[in-house]
Amino acid sequence: MMRGALVVLSLIGSQAAAADSFALPQGCTAFLTIQSHSCSVEHHFTCAADPEGVKRRVSLSEEGLTYLGSTDEDAQWLSSFYPFTNHRERLEDSPKDPASLGTLLKTGSDSYDFQTLSDEIGTTRYVGEDRLTGQIGTIDDVALQQTEYNITAFGADGSTLWSSKGNEFVNAKDRMFIGGTGTVTVPEGPFDKDDRPVQFIYPGEPGFLSANPKFDCGAILSSAPSVTPKEISDDNL
Secondary structure, three states: OHHHHHHHHHHHHHHHHOOOOOOOOEEEEEEEEEEEEEOOOEEEEEEEOOOOEEEEEEEEEOEEEEEEEEEOOOOOOOEEEOOOOOOOEEEOOOOOOOHHHHHHHHHOEEEEEEEEEEOOOOOOOEEEEEEEEEEEEEEEEEEEEEEEEEEEEEOOOOEEEEEEEEEEEEEEOOOEEEEEEEEEEEEEEEEEEEEOEEEEEOOOOOOOOOOOOOOOOOOOOOOOOOOOOOOOOOOOO
């Protein structure tokens, strides 16, 4: 946990030091920046000290760093940190039904049933399924396969914390899930989200590692409760 805390502090410090460019910790290398709807920019990177296949992601809004997470070589969610709520989640050992991008790409569907552990909020169980719709499109010259997903998060007492359903994307080349559109239902009621990518920016291209989101910023957004994204896209904290 100490190593993870240092990574988080390094990332937040780097962000504060560079107003326009997001600086990664030493030993880490970014390979993709994605500008998305809902005023979000995310950076995907790897770190030399991580096990092979582990990818990391940070997301930023107009307010700053909103998410830090990691996934393994099968895009299985490993860990997450949420600066605004200051809590971490890490994947349990030996999940009942691990999420698997490989299974999804091979068979067209993948179910999952796993728990995350958090010192701050306790145990959360996630149950759901991803399914390829057969639709393949291109956004900013990147080929993406569309998915249909549903997910429900349960508290330690079995109560439903939130659920979500909609469509996301799979980037098979980089072996990652990418946000899309959907409806999230919490006890207060449902709300819609739009996390579709707009631009894919690679090393050497203008805007790579930009700390500033570009699309849908400054809009008055509905105040939705903070929930853990399924972006089984996420970090070894």
